Amino acid sequence: SSSMFLNQHRAWSAAPALEYDIFPYSESTRRQIRVLYSIGLSGYQYTDTTIYNRIRESIPFHNVTVAVGLQQAWGSVNVNGNANWFLADPGKHSAGVFGSVNLRVVKGLALNLGGSVNSIRDQVYLPKLPGTDEQILLQERQRATTYRYFVNFGVSYTFGSIYNNIVNPRFGGGQTFFF
Structure with a gap:
């Protein structure tokens, strides 16, 4: 994948995971409390040199999610709660x-309301040269930050087959995470 906002020309990630739902699978369309742990490796080729003087790197990490x-x-x-740590540097999380x-x-x-709040201490991808105000406003670059928040609301209308919303809920299938 590629992203100017994240200063990534190419990125990949591989992480085996274990998940446990306290409710049986037969009830997963009505209720679930899932805990997921993954450990893996991400690789990045950056568009511009980062604040850590890197143009490419591989980062071992682990992640815990409760949904x-x-x-x-x-x-x-x-x-959903989510926490990520770099294995080589737990201070980056x-x-x-x-x-x-x-x-x-x-x-x-339906009426929809949602939001998220994040604590960020792992922006290793930031380019060494800061973005202009125009690049920041157009979301082509980002600045260093220690938090991020998001709020949304809206109206949705669903129609069609009664089966069109059935998704395998395992490993976050059918759910959106903003982390």
């Missing part, structure tokens, strides 16, 4: 919480 999801007739609630509520108004129509 709670409830699906009821009135709507759904999802809360990030953690965050994401939550969302979808309230059904009538069949197919």
Whole structure:
């Protein structure tokens, strides 16, 4: 993949994971409390030299995610917590919480509210030369930060087959994380 915002020309990641849901799989479309642990390696080829004088690097990491999801007739609630650490430098880490509520108004129509907050201490990809104000506003570059937050709200309408929302919930299938 490629991203100017993340100063990445190429990026890859491989991480085996273990996941445990306290509820049986037969109930996973209605409720779940999952804990996921992964350990792996990410590789990066940067577009510009980073603040650590790197143009490419491989970073071993591990990650813990806890996800709670409830699906009821009135709507759904999802809360996810996530923490990442670099194995070679535990001081470089990030953690965050994401939550969302979808309230059904009538069949197919729902009100949506969500948000996240993140603590960031692992921006090793930042380019050595800072971006201009224009690049920052256009989200072509980012500045160093220790936190990030996001809030969203909206309205959605779902129609079609009753089976179009069925997704395997394991390993976060069908859920969005903003970390």
